[in-house]
Amino acid sequence: MKIAIHHRKGSFSDRWIEYLEEKNIPYVLLNAFDNDIIAQVKEHQVTHFMWHFNQNYYEDMLHARTLFRSISQIGIKTFPSEDAYWHFDDKVAQKYLLEALEVPLVKADVFYHKKEAEEYIEKTSFPKVFKLKGGAGSINVKLIKTKSQARKIVNQAFGSGFAAFDSWTVFTDTIERFWRQKTTHNFLRVLKWGFKGIFVDRQYKVFPKQRNYVYFQEFIPGLTYDIRLIVIGDKCYYLKRNTRDNDFRASGSGRLEFAPGKFNLEAVDIAFKTARQLKMICVAYDFIFDSEDRPLMVEISYGFQPYVYDQCQGFFDPALNWNESKVNLEYEIVHNFLNEFT
DSSP: OOEEEEOOTTSTHHHHHHHHHHTTOOEEEOOTTOTTHHHHHHHTTOSEEEEOOOTTOHHHHHHHHHHHHHHHTTTOEEESOHHHHTTTTOHHHHHHHHHHTTOOBOOEEEESSHHHHHHHHHHSOSOEEEEOSSOSTTTTEEEEOSHHHHHHHHHHHTTTOBOSSOHHHHHHHHHHHHHHSOOHHHHHHHHHHHHHHHHOOHHHHTSOOBOSOEEEEEOOTTOOEEEEEEEETTEEEEEEEEOOTTOSOOTTOOOEEOSOOSOOTHHHHHHHHHHHHHTOSEEEEEEEEOTTOOEEEEEEESOOOSSGGGGOOEEEOTTOOEEEOOOOHHHHHHHHHHHHTO
16 A cells, blocks of 8 residues: 655645554655656555645646546545545536435526526526535625526626636625634734735636526525534534624634534434445535424535634534544544545
8 A cells, every 4th residue: 555645735635644654654745737647656656646636726626637537547546536526616516416316405506598597587586595616615605685686697697707716705704704803813814815805816817717507596594504514434523604794604704613512413314324325435514404404405525624623522423422532534534545445
């Protein structure tokens, strides 16, 4: 066994490397973007390749799937696997996948022709939640309250399109978080992300515009939070995300709770069962609850922000029992990945 890692500081790979060194497991750091990466993989006799590729880097999204699909043809195991990465950061793909698996989810409608979208607007009720395929932290999410607003969205979707990065949302969210938590750290974040929000970081400018489709999701009124459940192997970790003030969005709010309060544990059961159906070693779910307290899945992802979940206080097991423990999700990922094939 020999593990290849594409390392980016501040990603999962920081702790993947720590784990491999602690366990004396042979590994090599490789640059996935090297022109001769296939030759390097063969030269080092790699058996596993791990890369925490990120939806905010266009080059990652352009290249990672291609490389991993190629090396899997010669028997190299990848994290994430194809089952995990083909729908990554694509809410439309996830809609079809979760519908196929008959998972309870928030209803969504997608249209690829303007006429069909316009007919839908006239027949449906509002408000609806408009989303682009990609984007984390609710940056590409808007509440559409009227048919008039929806028509404007449709005209833009089938016209000039939408920037893949909503810079104004990033800026305003950062300002809101600073005023709520006035610290030097958050002030520096305002400076950093404020400039990103106003001028748009160069890495986002290369993403193509989103056009020629429109995605509307049912709006569930009265929500004050959602929950993030992360299943890794036989453990399910919990995080509660409260919504912003006078807003329906919880993702990206920074208002987090880590102690598992009372909630419908059917969500945990669904998370475990769906992970097996998805064949994913690691899967993060966003759940909301409807007026009858039924858990509804919103979206899924193999990846998430590192280090935040160190504050989790334990995990649920498949029998839905809570177990208090220290949490290191990156260690859990690499442990389960390597032991899946042994």
